[in-house]
Amino acid sequence: MIKIENVTKIYSNKRGDFLALDDVSMEVEKGDVYGVIGLSGAGKSTLVRCINLLERPTMGKVYIDGEEITAMKKSQLIKVRQSLGMIFQDFNLLMQRNVIDNIKFPLEIAGVDKVEAKKRALELLHLVGLEEKSHSYPAQLSGGQKQRVAIARALANSPKVLLCDEATSALDPVTTLSILNLLKSINEKMGVTIVIITHEMKVVETICNKVAVIESANIVKNGYTKDIIGHFKEV
Numbered sequence: 001m002i003k004i005e006n007v008t009k010i011y012s013n014k015r016g017d018f019l020a021l022d023d024v025s026m027e028v029e030k031g032d033v034y035g036v037i038g039l040s041g042a043g044k045s046t047l048v049r050c051i052n053l054l055e056r057p058t059m060g061k062v063y064i065d066g067e068e069i070t071a072m073k074k075s076q077l078i079k080v081r082q083s084l085g086m087i088f089q090d091f092n093l094l095m096q097r098n099v100i101d102n103i104k105f106p107l108e109i110a111g112v113d114k115v116e117a118k119k120r121a122l123e124l125l126h127l128v129g130l131e132e133k134s135h136s137y138p139a140q141l142s143g144g145q146k147q148r149v150a151i152a153r154a155l156a157n158s159p160k161v162l163l164c165d166e167a168t169s170a171l172d173p174v175t176t177l178s179i180l181n182l183l184k185s186i187n188e189k190m191g192v193t194i195v196i197i198t199h200e201m202k203v204v205e206t207i208c209n210k211v212a213v214i215e216s217a218n219i220v221k222n223g224y225t226k227d228i229i230g231h232f233k234e235v
């Protein structure tokens with residue numbers, strides 16, 4: 001489903017070059033909840049942002065469903081990006097729009113008819129358990145509620161993959177667990193493949209069937225969570 005092949009990412013600026021990913025390869029299969037774990041600065045965000053080309057790899061290839069997206073034209077890439085939802089640590093909601101209009105936003109961009117968009121947004125609101133907040137604004141919501149809205153918005157165009165960049169890092173342990181349970185049910189019931197980057201082993205243990213451990217721009221170990229956990233605890 002997702003294949004990253006020999007990806008290197010070098011950030012270049014006035015102060016010089018910085019190697020953020022060093023010849024990294026990994027594969028995520030359909031239905032996986034794939035964790036990417038590592039310390040701050042290891043390259044986790046860069047790796048996940050290379051999957052939807054929010055960051056372009058300096059070298060290497062990225063494939064989605066067998067198609068090389070690193071070779072695609074902009075117009076093709078826009079289509080593929082609709083199949084890759086993403087959520088972030090700081091939610092990235094539109095503060096001037098209420099909950100239902102945040103969820104409708106990607107549907108408006110995709111040109112979905114208004115009645116259909118409203119129907120879909122209400123279904124998603126139900127899925128994330130926030131019906132009673134449909135007319136609230138982001139500033140009136142808790143962190144966990146904001147992340148639920150972000151998840152609903154990310155699912156609006158029925159993506160095959162949901163990329164989660166430290167999605168629970170700003171949340172307390174109880175809220176974290178409720179969001180992880182929601183992600184797990186989205187994976188199981190809707191068949192959405194999930195890639196979740198985190199610095200917390202607990203997140204990996206709770207929902208990931210597979211995990212990649214990233215250290216200083218390299219994947220040092222990857223495979224089934226049950227086989228990797230012992231290694232990471234020793235690091």
Ligand SMILES: Nc1ncnc2c1ncn2[C@@H]1O[C@H](COP(=O)(O)OP(=O)(O)OP(=O)(O)O)[C@@H](O)[C@H]1O
Nearest residue numbers: 011018020038039040041042043044045046047199
């Ligand atoms: N735009 C950029 N320009 C230069 N260096 C960058 C840029 N973005 C990230 N880096 C550097 O690349 C390295 C990897 O960053 P990245 O955000 O991928 O790490 P991370 O593992 O996600 O860290 P964190 O958990 O703190 O978010 C870091 O050392 C960071 O300073």
